[in-house]
Amino acid sequence: MGRPPCCDKADVKKGPWTPEEDLLLGSYIQQHGPGNWKAVPTKTGLMRCSKSCRLRWTNYLRPGIKRGNFTEQEERLIVHLQALFGNRWATIASYLPERTDNDVKNYWNTHLKKKLKKSQTLNQEGGAVTAASSASQPALSKGRWETRVRADIHMAKRALDEALASQDKPIGSASAAAAATTTTYASSAENISRLLQGWMENKTSSPKTTRSNYSTFTGASSSATAATSKNSLPSVTDSSLFNLDSRNLEGSETDLSHGDIKIPFLTSLFESWLFEEEESIEEVESLAYV
DNA sequence: AAGGGCTGCAACCGCCCTCTA
């Protein structure tokens, strides 16, 4: 007994989006901005469900989305964040502003899972313990576990810093992204024109027009993230991050309700750890994975 | 060269949360 579907399935088109549909959606959002998704299909004439429109925008048409291979730093960041937060892809993706949660999720499921499994096997043979495998380790004492979580946060933070430094690009947070609305929609015009151009080229010249080829044309500028800087990293105290309801915890591979440690405790712990002086980092790291 | 299995990713589904009337 779930909710009724968001739209009448009989009238709704499904499957891959065409360039024409993308153009319609993109130009509508450029004019009106994202939101009020319910109205989008009727206003644009798209025979798509409102959710499908939102998904297409957030995962694909939205400016500032980086496509293609993940860098080693992004990879490391995902591994650390996954160890910390479990499968909360939206949270993890918020630390990778140019990637969507769907991208991160897909990358995890198709690449990193296998990679980690492989390295875990090697580690078991060799006796080493990696950060990524820590979630599957036997139960730790409370103090030990705290130390490990702390080290994880530090490592994640460091990986993020490294990633940011190497990108030499500013990072966006949800609130800052909202503030950058004007820039965002300005750049979507460029996005759409590139999209169409690519589509035309594909139609005329490419013998192997694929869905993914088409997809690459929507790789857009990073202007959506331009409004913020490295100094305004998304805070772990964001309600989104600590929206640790039962569903989230159940699905998480990292047990944040470990033993007697309750979520409010963790929240304050995270806050204090992240914003206090960076003391004894070496000590923390040396203790972390023993 | 062909075809069967595998892989990667876009899109869908359904549940949950939040907001508003």
Place this chain on the structure above:
DNA sequence: CTAGAGGGCGGTTGCAGCCCT
């Protein structure tokens, strides 16, 4: 306070392209 609508999120599926035999 409550119910319903809209939006967000994570899990899963379907299919196009690739790879291997």
